[in-house]
Amino acid sequence: MSRSRTGKTCRKRPSCNTYDIPAMEHWLKEKAAEGWQLTAWPKDFTAAEPCRCRFSIQPTPEKDGARWAAEPSPERRELYREFGWEYVCTTDYNAFQVWRSDRPDPVPMNTDPEADSYAYxxxxxxxxxxxxxxxxxxxxxxxxxxxxxxxxxxxxxxxxxxxxxxxxxxxxxxxxxxxxxxxxxxxxxxxxxxxxxxxxxxxEEKRWVPQYLGRKGVALTAVFLIYLMTVFLFSPHEQTWLKEEKELQQLYLSAEDLGKAAEYGPMMLKRKALLGSEYLLAMEGGWDLAGRFPYQRMIHVNQIEVYAPKPSFLAGVLFAEIANGYVKEETGEKALSFTQAVFEDARYFRSPEGVQHLVVKEGGKVLYFRTESPDDLRGHLPEIREILAWEGIS
Amino acid sequence: MAKEPLKVLTESMFYVLLSLMHSERCGTEIVQYVSDTTADRVPLGPGTLYTILAKFEEEGLIRETAVEGRRRTYAITERGKGMFRRELNRLRQCVADGEREGE
Incomplete structure (x- = not known):
């Protein structure tokens, strides 16, 4: 062993199950032969001279206070020492105590499996x-x-x-x-x-076999999950409040166009890209300064949402979620289908308060239109189709 | 399916009880007694001995009598003696059956 490595500590993780006692004992023995001595749990090793020693992992006895006793009693230490075993450390939850013997041929720690099973x-x-x-x-x-x-x-x-x-x-x-x-x-x-x-x-006498594939698999899964989490939570997200937004002219049908007085000024344009999918929201409304709601919030007078999912077959799922779940959540009723020849599928619902909900699906994209304007949205289907066909939405 | 605990004693358990039949002993003395009596035929590791002592104490077959420094001494109880006799009778019957039928 190189002198520079002496005293160095590191953490090593076995690919075997912690409760696979024979495999764990064998793994510790191999680490010692490689010059890594276990010093503390979990898996803290110190560089030392390679040695041939044996390890025994014993359940912490109830008599010592079960899992509350972190270390063995002095009597137990002395008895075990007489047989050539030295205490090393105690594992998580005080479940096991690890013992080591440097003697070439120590008295085995366990000699009667049936009696030993009581310790477990x-x-x-x-x-x-x-x-x-x-x-x-x-x-x-x-x-x-x-x-x-x-x-x-x-x-x-x-x-x-x-x-x-x-x-x-x-x-x-x-x-x-x-x-x-x-x-x-x-x-x-x-x-x-x-x-x-x-x-x-x-x-069973088990020889610990390194499972590099398993370790790599775990690492790859962790990286993939972190990537997904990052992508979902921090994906490109643009939000603007410009009424003069050029794009709006092509993808928006305003409340004024649908016969409602231009009451609210601010316009929100939100765009979100996610793993190739795209979401776009164009909304007319404003902050509730008149106290219409018990707390300050946005009033969505007129809003258009476009969903362009990847893979495109998710459009069917989204269409169903909006028509059945989203609309029902606000109105208590699902949007209903009606006769039309413009879209692959379309649903519509008008609440007693006069709020209209229109959901359409076309070419792997879904558009949801919600407005408080008086004009019937079903009379504007060709214009809505132009919004959905706009090249700015992939 | 696992056996019912302590219904039948293993060899190690039998000799640990035997070691305490006539005198109180500590762990090291028990190991020495078993080793001498069986001429090393029955090995008794420290982990096994400790588990047996803990189990016997839990079941009321033995009791701790003294703690001197790091030494704990154990003695057999009446219940332990009863268990030992039952096991001895069982073994006698086994031997008798074996001698009668097996030879």
């Missing part, structure tokens, strides 16, 4: 309870997400329009599911080991 009983109960709580929490979270999607019925709309919440929830749901799978694997591994020992069989 309380650990198994604790792990089952801890993971059970986690599974229950994950399941509750999953039900909450599904319920939310079913209730609002417009998760794709929210994601495309730049609302990060649904995606963030899905992101956390995926992470929770991955963690749940890991914990399930831990439970399975430990149960298998305990059953084997209770039947008087020695734990």
């Amino acid at each position: 009983d309380h650990l198994w109960k604790e792990l089952r309870l801890r993971n059970g709580i986690f599974f229950a929490a994950t399941a509750t979270f999953g039900v909450f997400i599904v319920n939310r999607v079913l209730q609002t019925g417009h998760i794709f709309v929210d994601v495309m329009a730049g609302e990060g919440t649904p995606f963030a929830m899905l992101f956390y749901a995926v992470l929770s599911l991955m963690a749940a799978c890991r914990f399930a694997k831990e439970l399975y591994t430990l149960r298998k080991l305990i059953l084997r020992m209770k039947n008087g069989l020695l734990p």
Whole structure:
């Protein structure tokens, strides 16, 4: 070993399951042979002279105060020392104590599998309870997400329009599911080991095999998830408040054009690009300065939203979400289909208050028109088609 | 399917109980006794010994009698003696059956 490496510390992570005791013991032995000595959990190693030593991972005994006792009692240390074993460290949750023997032929730590299995009983109960709580929490979270999607019925709309919440929830749901799978694997591994020992069989002698593919796979998955999260939350996002915006002339049908007095000045143009998909919002309205709502908010007098999703087949999903979920959320009713020959599909609803909702689909794009203007939107379908066909929207 | 705990003692458990039948002993003395009695036929590792002692204490088969410095001494209880006798009878029957039918 080079002198410069002596005393250097680093963290190493085994690709085997922490509860796969024989594999973990073998992995620690290999690290020691490579010149890395375990000093603290989790996985802190110090560079040292390579040595041939053995490791034994023992469940923390209940007698020592179960998982609350971080270190073994002096009596236990002395007894184990007489047999050639020195205490190294205690693992997470005080679940296991790691012992090392530098003797070439130490007395084996465990000699009776059936008797040894009793040491795992309380650990198994604790792990089952801890993971059970986690599974229950994950399941509750999953039900909450599904319920939310079913209730609002417009998760794709929210994601495309730049609302990060649904995606963030899905992101956390995926992470929770991955963690749940890991914990399930831990439970399975430990149960298998305990059953084997209770039947008087020695734990399987396992040789730790490096799983570079697995490690790379985990790293790639993490990078991919972080990329997705970044793209969704920080994707290009433009928002302007210009009434003279040139683009508006081509993609907007104003409230004035639809027979309503130009009451509100500000115009908002919002554009968002997301993984090749595009979302555009052109809106006429203003801040509620007259106290129409209990808190200050925007009044959407006249608004047009265009969704150009990639892949384009998502247009069908978006169309259904807007016509059934989005409109229903505001009016309590779904938008209904009507006879027309301009679009692939179109739905319309006019509320008793006179607010009109029009949803149309054409060429992999969806347009949603909401207005408080009096003119019937169904009489302006050709003009609306021109908006949807505008080359500024991919 | 796992066995019912302590219904049948393993060899290690049997000898640990035997070591305490006539005198109180600490961990090291128990290991020495088992090693001498069985002429090293029954190995008893420290991890196994500690687990057995903890289990026996939990089940009321033995009790801790003294703590001198880092030494803890154990003694067998009446319940432990009963368990030992039952196991001895079971083994006698096994041997008798074996001698009668197997030879």
